[in-house]
Amino acid sequence: MASDPHIDRLDHGRRFFLKASMLAGGGLALDAAIPVKLFAATTPNATLNAFVSIAPDGAVTVIAKNPEIGQGIKTMLPMVIAEELDADWANVRIEQAMNNASLYGTQFAGGSFATPMNYMPMRQVGAVARDMLVRAAAAQWNVPAAEVTTNAGRLVHASSGRTLAYGAVAARAAMLKPADPATLKLKDPKDFRIVGHSVRGIDKPKIVHGEPIFGIDTRLPGMLIATYETCPVFGGTLKAARLDAVLKQPGVRHAFTVKGNGEAGELVDGVAILATNWWYANKAREALEVEWDFGPGGEHSTAGYAEQAEKLMDQQPMTLILKDGDPERALAGAAKTVEARYSYPFLAHATLEPQNCTALYKDGKLEIWAPSQTPQTGLEAVAKVLGLPQDAITIHMMRIGGGFGRRLMNDYMVQAAAIAK
Amino acid sequence: MSYTITVNNRQRTVDVPEDMPLLWLLRDELGLVGTKYGCGIGLCGACTVHIDGVAQRACQIPVGTVGKSRVTTIEAVGESEIGKRVQQAWLDVDVIQCGYCQAGQIMSATALLEENPKPAPDEIDQAMAGNICRCATYNRIREAIQRVSGQPVSFEAQGGGNGL
Numbered sequence: 156m157a158s159d160p161h162i163d164r165l166d167h168g169r170r171f172f173l174k175a176s177m178l179a180g181g182g183l184a185l186d187a188a189i190p191v192k193l194f195a196a197t198t199p200n201a202t203l204n205a206f207v208s209i210a211p212d213g214a215v216t217v218i219a220k221n222p223e224i225g226q227g228i229k230t231m232l233p234m235v236i237a238e239e240l241d242a243d244w245a246n247v248r249i250e251q252a253m254n255n256a257s258l259y260g261t262q263f264a265g266g267s268f269a270t271p272m273n274y275m276p277m278r279q280v281g282a283v284a285r286d287m288l289v290r291a292a293a294a295q296w297n298v299p300a301a302e303v304t305t306n307a308g309r310l311v312h313a314s315s316g317r318t319l320a321y322g323a324v325a326a327r328a329a330m331l332k333p334a335d336p337a338t339l340k341l342k343d344p345k346d347f348r349i350v351g352h353s354v355r356g357i358d359k360p361k362i363v364h365g366e367p368i369f370g371i372d373t374r375l376p377g378m379l380i381a382t383y384e385t386c387p388v389f390g391g392t393l394k395a396a397r398l399d400a401v402l403k404q405p406g407v408r409h410a411f412t413v414k415g416n417g418e419a420g421e422l423v424d425g426v427a428i429l430a431t432n433w434w435y436a437n438k439a440r441e442a443l444e445v446e447w448d449f450g451p452g453g454e455h456s457t458a459g460y461a462e463q464a465e466k467l468m469d470q471q472p473m474t475l476i477l478k479d480g481d482p483e484r485a486l487a488g489a490a491k492t493v494e495a496r497y498s499y500p501f502l503a504h505a506t507l508e509p510q511n512c513t514a515l516y517k518d519g520k521l522e523i524w525a526p527s528q529t530p531q532t533g534l535e536a537v538a539k540v541l542g543l544p545q546d547a548i549t550i551h552m553m554r555i556g557g558g559f560g561r562r563l564m565n566d567y568m569v570q571a572a573a574i575a576k
Numbered sequence: 577m578s579y580t581i582t583v584n585n586r587q588r589t590v591d592v593p594e595d596m597p598l599l600w601l602l603r604d605e606l607g608l609v610g611t612k613y614g615c616g617i618g619l620c621g622a623c624t625v626h627i628d629g630v631a632q633r634a635c636q637i638p639v640g641t642v643g644k645s646r647v648t649t650i651e652a653v654g655e656s657e658i659g660k661r662v663q664q665a666w667l668d669v670d671v672i673q674c675g676y677c678q679a680g681q682i683m684s685a686t687a688l689l690e691e692n693p694k695p696a697p698d699e700i701d702q703a704m705a706g707n708i709c710r711c712a713t714y715n716r717i718r719e720a721i722q723r724v725s726g727q728p729v730s731f732e733a734q735g736g737g738n739g740l
Contacts, residue, residue, distance in 0.1 A: 224674055225672070225673035225674030225675060225711055355667065355670060356672065359666075359670070359672050360667060362672055362678055362679070363650075363654075363663040363667060363678065364650070364651065364654060364663065365609075365610020365611070365649065365650030365651045366610065367609045367610070369676060371609075371612075371613065372609040374607060374609065431604070432596075432600050432604035432605060433600055433603070433604055433613070434596055434597065434599075434604065505710060506710065507612075507614045507620060507622055507677050507709075507710045508612070508614070509613065509614070554674075554675070556612075556675070557674045557676060557710045557711065
């Protein structure tokens with residue numbers, strides 16, 4: 156029933172977006188390839204690759220590479236790794252990755268592409284780690300690796316009846332060179348023990364108990380909370396701000412103007428008010444006197460757009476979006492015809508978690524805690540606008556309280572970073 | 577102004593203006609960030625807490641009006657039998673998607689069930705109407721409440737969006 160032109164247009168837009176994501180993500184299969192980095196054993200946990208480490212007691216830590224926004228990816232991608240690792244899911248702990256494209260490949264949430272893009276690479280990550288465990292056990296038992304199998308967290312040598320827990324050989328396995336994943340045989344999906352079974356989201360118990368896991372829950376010692384007053388018109392610039400009265404408001408510690416680069420998705424001009432409590436910072440805005448130069452955007456208005464839309468609707472259609480059958484003939488022969496015009500306002504994304512970001516600038520390094528769908532893009536924007544090298548910036552990917560596309564933009568990340576600096 | 581208020585059975589003394597809403601006292605003065613800031617104007621329900629057992633929007637309650645009332649937040653709602661069962665039902669039914677609204681949902685659901693152990697479907701809808709879920713997990717929220725109340729689930733639960 157794709158006869159509603161609005162529906163068709165929505166689909167059209169979505170397909171276009173997905174295609175763009177595909178191109179952007181085309182590099183993933185290469186990037187996400189298999190991590191060959193072996194870290195020195197600075198912890199008792201043996202690190203088999205960027206995604207998998209195993210403690211002597213058999214606890215398996217698996218890294219979840221993508222931002223979690225409620226789609227369940229923080230649980231799902233580790234399930235795929237654990238499947239090919241042949242781990243016991245009860246012994247798997249999941250850790251959210253830092254944003255680090257060189258270790259984890261492309262990291263983003265948007266377009267419903269995480270599973271198709273990551274399914275095979277994540278299987279290979281698990282298979283490479285499993286192969287290292289198998290070869291370590293074979294060496295320990297002095298038997299050919301081909302005779303060693305695995306069974307939910309244990310290595311098995313069937314003919315001699317010997318078994319070893321993963322934890323017992325993990326340190327030895329971590330010294331081995333990872334195999335080329337193309338040479339490894341993956342599981343037959345009919346043998347899957349984890350994938351294909353219902354596994355509950357790893358963080359859901361934390362949510363029902365109110366534990367701090369969202370971006371906005373980040374609390375650092377001595378941190379201040381800022382509001383950022385920006386021009387109500389896109390493209391506007393700051394002319395002048397009087398801050399004396401703001402600085403006298405309760406709880407306010409600092410107030411200053413920030414020069415933007417004019418990009419709405421990066422940093423627009425604004426006034427930052429920093430206080431010990433969000434409510435103080437927000438209330439102090441009442442004492443702020445600020446003058447904006449609206450620029451050409453000042454001529455735009457919702458009423459003006461509606462008027463323009465009406466005029467366009469009175470003209471002949473510019474593009475034919477969909478024609479199914481012979482509507483002219485059908486309408487000419489109809490007993491009754493109904494005509495209507497529909498209009499939609501611009502939609503707000505209305506994420507329930509307000510846009511927010513925590514930034515700590517110290518000794519030329521910037522550490523960021525952000526609920527972003529595209530942390531890598533955010534990192535690039537922060538580096539560009541603040542003039543920092545990318546490797547001076549680290550980003551913690553916090554759970555996201557709704558995005559709906561709003562958090563594909565990282566303006567709040569650049570704002571917080573600029574204010575912190 | 578110095579206030580001593582009872583939060584989760586603990587006396588907390590704070591020095592804040594009387595018109596500071598309870599929400600920012602909890603989040604930014606006491607560090608109890610489980611209570612969520614959503615809209616700040618009493619429209620979304622994310623900041624729901626119990627004041628003497630009644631569900632209230634913390635962003636609309638000035639500190640100066642709390643007095644000797646007992647404030648309970650999501651961090652301690654599981655200390656009551658009903659609250660604990662509601663939390664478990666939320667997990668059993670797998671209600672949560674992005675999860676940002678769910679602290680408020682759980683607080684509203686618990687207050688409802690404390691007062692009305694067997695709410696009818698329309699009573700559930702009425703009690704929960706002020707709690708917005710942007711991922712649209714409403715059907716599962718109703719199912720979880722019906723499970724806690726020992727009533728049959730009145731319709732097939734359906735999924736919502738995926739937060740993207």
